[in-house]
Every structure is written in structure tokens, then in C-alpha cells.
Amino acid sequence: MSVGSPPDHSGPSDPAHPAEQVTFLIIGSGFSGLGAAIRLSQAGYTDMVILERADDVGGTWRDNTYPGCRCDVQSNLYSYSFEPKADWSESFPSQPELWAYLRAVTSKHGLRQYLRFGHEVTSARWDAEAGCWLVSTTAGNFRARYLIAAVGALVEPSLPDIPGIESFRGTIMHSARWDHSWQPAGRRVAVVGTGASAIQIVPSIQPAVEHLTVFQRTAPFVVPHTNHPVRPLVKAAYRLAPWTQRAVRTFIYWMREFLVLGFVKNPKILKRAEVAWRKHMESAITDPVMRSQLTPTYDLGCKRVLPSNDYYPAIARPNVSLVTEKVIEFRLDSVVTADGCEHQVDTVILATGFHVTDNPTFTKVVGTGGRTLADGFGGTYLGTVVPGFPNYFNLTGANTGLGHSSMLLMIESQLNYIADGIGKTLAGGGRFEVRPEVAAAYNAALQRKLPKTVWGSGCSSWYLDSEGRNLTLWPGFTFDFRRRTRKFRLSDFRIG
Numbered sequence: 440m441s442v443g444s445p446p447d448h449s450g451p452s453d454p455a456h457p458a459e460q461v462t463f464l465i466i467g468s469g470f471s472g473l474g475a476a477i478r479l480s481q482a483g484y485t486d487m488v489i490l491e492r493a494d495d496v497g498g499t500w501r502d503n504t505y506p507g508c509r510c511d512v513q514s515n516l517y518s519y520s521f522e523p524k525a526d527w528s529e530s531f532p533s534q535p536e537l538w539a540y541l542r543a544v545t546s547k548h549g550l551r552q553y554l555r556f557g558h559e560v561t562s563a564r565w566d567a568e569a570g571c572w573l574v575s576t577t578a579g580n581f582r583a584r585y586l587i588a589a590v591g592a593l594v595e596p597s598l599p600d601i602p603g604i605e606s607f608r609g610t611i612m613h614s615a616r617w618d619h620s621w622q623p624a625g626r627r628v629a630v631v632g633t634g635a636s637a638i639q640i641v642p643s644i645q646p647a648v649e650h651l652t653v654f655q656r657t658a659p660f661v662v663p664h665t666n667h668p669v670r671p672l673v674k675a676a677y678r679l680a681p682w683t684q685r686a687v688r689t690f691i692y693w694m695r696e697f698l699v700l701g702f703v704k705n706p707k708i709l710k711r712a713e714v715a716w717r718k719h720m721e722s723a724i725t726d727p728v729m730r731s732q733l734t735p736t737y738d739l740g741c742k743r744v745l746p747s748n749d750y751y752p753a754i755a756r757p758n759v760s761l762v763t764e765k766v767i768e769f770r771l772d773s774v775v776t777a778d779g780c781e782h783q784v785d786t787v788i789l790a791t792g793f794h795v796t797d798n799p800t801f802t803k804v805v806g807t808g809g810r811t812l813a814d815g816f817g818g819t820y821l822g823t824v825v826p827g828f829p830n831y832f833n834l835t836g837a838n839t840g841l842g843h844s845s846m847l848l849m850i851e852s853q854l855n856y857i858a859d860g861i862g863k864t865l866a867g868g869g870r871f872e873v874r875p876e877v878a879a880a881y882n883a884a885l886q887r888k889l890p891k892t893v894w895g896s897g898c899s900s901w902y903l904d905s906e907g908r909n910l911t912l913w914p915g916f917t918f919d920f921r922r923r924t925r926k927f928r929l930s931d932f933r934i935g
């Protein structure tokens with residue numbers, strides 16, 4: 440909702456729908472929302488509700504059930520630091536195992552009592568007079584002193600704006616909304632996009648389908664994957680001597696942190712990875728035309744680097760066509776490209792990513808003066824607090840994304856900040872709001888730095904917004920973000 444919208448009569452001020460009053464309202468039950476609830480309960484705060492629009496916890500790892508879905512970061516690092524799991528079955532966790540992990544953590548920490556499923560937040564408005572957030576959902580209204588939005592960055596599927604898309608009469612689905620009644624056997628399938636999801640889907644369905652046409656706009660760098668089963672001896676060591684798992688986690692952490700030097704400081708460091716990529720690609724692809732189609736025309740790292748051992752071999756199979764012409768139209772049973780070719784298909788898989796910097800939820804959160812979060816997103820401080828949004832915390836907000844490591848590192852840093860902020864502001868009964876000049880100086884520094892990184896080296900990517908600003912990635916080491924979020928500095932805020 441933005442300024443000038445009609446009044447919402449189903450909102451919390453409607454006497455027919457009295458609002459439930461809580462101190463802490465968390466929106467979302469992925470890694471961020473569950474992590475926030477754990478931190479609050481560990482600090483002794485129990486007056487909280489977690490709103491979740493779906494019917495289970497898990498976020499990303501509940502929604503992305505496409506075949507082959509797997510995390511690109513090792514299990515030992517892509518898990519809560521305070522909840523290690525000794526028996527990961529593989530070194531890089533698959534979607535089913537990550538989802539099960541999150542469900543187990545939910546139960547272990549007694550979070551089910553706080554969860555309200557089927558509650559989609561339709562508006563959240565700061566009531567300056569009452570000093571609280573008024574939140575409407577599809578299943579009830581709430582008033583909360585603190586609002587913690589953990590709604591995810593890669594959560595709202597982005598559909599391509601291509602004419603005729605609604606007239607396609609076969610199966611059409613986004614990668615994050617997989618239809619499990621659909622079977623690949625004997626199908627003629629189009630996969631639109633060649634990002635992180637596509638490179639996992641393509642090799643998973645290629646052996647079964649009759650024909651697969653992959654529509655590529657820009658070639659990704661696909662590098663060797665090192666996933667492997669975790670041996671029973673290693674699991675036993677992790678169980679019996681937990682320090683061994685912590686040591687492995689630390690090793691992985693520093694190995695990945697080293698990559699920041701290439702992304703941010705000196706892209707020449709990434710040249711060695713480019714050599715490895717070329718060897719990897721050329722060992723699977725022998726056709727010179729296809730090799731050139733699969734060769735990216737930008738610096739390695741500018742777009743997300745994708746690990747897979749079976750993507751290039753799948754692309755080389757006789758039942759796969761790689762099309763680099765732009766898709767310009769969908770018809771009843773075909774996809775038409777800019778060169779006038781019509782590709783007959785009965786299924787379209789849209790691996791077209793997410794609304795990242797234009798998440799529709801941002802328009803539903805209204806702060807002081809009627810400004811929506813969509814207006815204020817670029818002005819976020821430490822990805823967590825926003826000028827004009829009192830008593831509001833945002834997880835995985837602007838410039839908290841990573842191109843090199845686990846998002847859990849950023850999420851846990853934000854949780855430290857939130858816990859410290861609540862501890863410092865709750866007792867006074869007051870309100871906090873980050874000073875606009877503090878947030879402006881912080882963002883100006885980030886935006887001076889980002890164009891000099893590999894992500895600013897000239898490719899188009901989902902890291903950039905419509906104006907070409909990178910509001911997605913953190914341009915530095917994760918330990919620097921950890922240091923900056925360690926303390927909620929009261930001097931950065933207006934309190935009162």
C-alpha cells in the first residue's frame with residue numbers, strides 16, 4: 440500500500456476485527472524468521488508471533504522443490520552456527536535435507552507455538568500516535584511494538600514480460616512453483632533462463648525428456664562442483680568430537696572469504712578460476728559453435744558463478760538444443776525467437792529468477808509520512824534498519840547478499856544487531872529510528888565502492904536495480920559486516 444491508497448477497512452483499527460497485541464511480530468519463517476525467533480526466545484522474550492503465508496516453515500527450502508535443487512555452499516557453513524548437524528548426508532545440502540533441517544530446528548527450539556501459517560501480510564503501517572505497527576494479514580490483524588520483516592530476498596518469482604505468455608496451453612511453471620504432477624518423460628520442454636536454478640534443472644530432467652530447448656540470454660560461468668557424500672567416519676567424528684566440525688566450518692569460511700579479494704579488491708585473482716572454467720567447459724563441449732555460445736562475454740564473478748558437473752554434459756546431449764536468440768513471443772504450443780524460429784514445446788519452465796530489489800512486499804510496508812519501504816529500501820542502514828521506519832528491522836535487506844559465501848553469516852550478524860537493539864530500547868519503552876544522515880553516509884560509501892568491484896564491471900545482472908545501482912550485495916568481507924553489526928549504537932538513532 441502506498442500514499443493515496445483507499446483506506447483499508449479490514450485493518451487493525453476495524454472494531455469488527457480486533458487486533459491481537461504482541462511485542463514482537465516476525466514476518467516469514469525461513470532461516471531469517473526462525474533465527475530471529477530463536478534469538479528472542481533465548482533472550483527470554485516470548486511475547487511474539489511469527490506470521491507465515493505458507494503452510495509450513497522453510498522459506499526458500501520449502502518453495503524451491505524443482506529436481507536437482509541444492510545449496511551452492513557447504514552444509515557445514517550453510518547452517519546455523521549454533522545448530523550444527525553432524526549427519527549431513529552430502530557436503531553440499533540438497534533442498535529436501537535443508538527443509539528437514541529447518542523443520543527439526545523449529546521443533547527443537549519450541550517455535551511451533553509462535554507460528555501462524557496461512558497468514559499473508561497484506562499491509563503494515565506505523566501508527567505514530569500509538570507507537571506501534573498495525574499489521575493486516577489474510578487471517579487476522581495485529582498490533583506490534585517491534586516489526587521484524589524476514590520476508591526473503593529471493594521469494595517472489597519474476598515472470599518474463601513476453602507477449603502471449605498467458606495463451607500458452609501446455610504446462611508453464613516457474614522454478615520456485617514446481618508442479619509435481621508434471622512428469623518429464625516424453626515431453627518437449629523449454630527452459631527459459633540459465634541462472635542458478637536452470638543449471639540444476641536442466642541435467643535433472645534431460646535424461647527423461649524427449650527434447651529440451653534451453654533459451655540462454657547470457658552464458659553463465661559454470662565451474663566444477665565438489666559435492667560428495669559425507670563418509671560415516673566423518674559423521675562419527677562430528678558427533679563424537681564436535682570441534683572437528685567447527686574446524687572444517689572455519690576452514691571453509693576462510694577459503695570462501697579469500698574470494699572477496701578477487702570480487703572486490705583485485706579481479707585478476709579470479710583469472711585462475713577462469714582457466715578452470717574453460718577446461719571444465721571444453722572437456723564436455725566439443726562443438727566450436729556451442730563452445731562460443733557457452734563462453735561468457737563478461738568478467739568471471741560479475742554474475743553469480745555456478746557450480747555443476749553435469750550441466751555442460753547435459754547441454755551436449757543430442758536431445759538438447761541451446762538457443763541464444765531472444766524469446767519474443769509465446770504461442771499456443773510454441774516459443775518464438777527474434778530470428779523468427781518457432782520452437783514447438785508442450786512445457787515451459789521459467790527459470791527467470793525473482794523480484795529482488797522490487798519485491799512487491801516493499802509496497803505494503805508504510806512508515807512515517809506515508810512512505811513505503813519501496814521508497815526507502817535503497818536508504819537502509821546495515822541492511823537492517825531504515826530511516827522513517829521506527830521499531831522496524833529488516834533481515835537480508837539491501838546490500839546484505841553475498842556472491843561468495845553463506846547467507847547465514849549475514850543473517851546471524853543481523854540477528855546480533857537486532858538482539859542488541861531490542862535489549863537497548865525495550866526497557867525505555869521508547870521508539871527508535873535510524874538517523875537519515877547516518878544511513879545516507881553509509882549508503883554513499885557503499886555506492887562509491889560497488890562500481891569498482893567485479894559486479895560493477897559492466898554485465899547486467901539481478902544484483903542491479905533498474906537504475907544500475909547494486910542494492911543487493913555486500914561489497915566486502917563478512918567479518919567486516921559482523922564487526923559493524925556487533926553493537927546497536929544508540930548515537931546512530933533518534934530515540935524517543
Ligand SMILES: Cc1cc2nc3c(=O)[nH]c(=O)nc-3n(C[C@H](O)[C@H](O)[C@H](O)COP(=O)(O)OP(=O)(O)OC[C@H]3O[C@@H](n4cnc5c(N)ncnc54)[C@H](O)[C@@H]3O)c2cc1C
Binds near residue numbers: 491496511559
Ligand atoms: C533456489 C535458491 C538457491 C539458493 N542457494 C543459496 C546458496 O547456495 N547459498 C546461500 O547463501 N543462499 C542461497 N539462496 C538464498 C536463500 O534465499 C537464503 O540463503 C536464505 O534461505 C534466506 O532465508 P530468509 O528467511 O531470509 O528468506 P526465505 O527463505 O525466502 O523466507 C522468507 C519467508 O517469508 C515468507 N513471506 C514472504 N512474504 C510474506 C508475506 N507478505 N506474509 C507472510 N509471509 C511472507 C515466505 O513465504 C517465506 O517463508 C538460494 C535461494 C534460492 C531461491
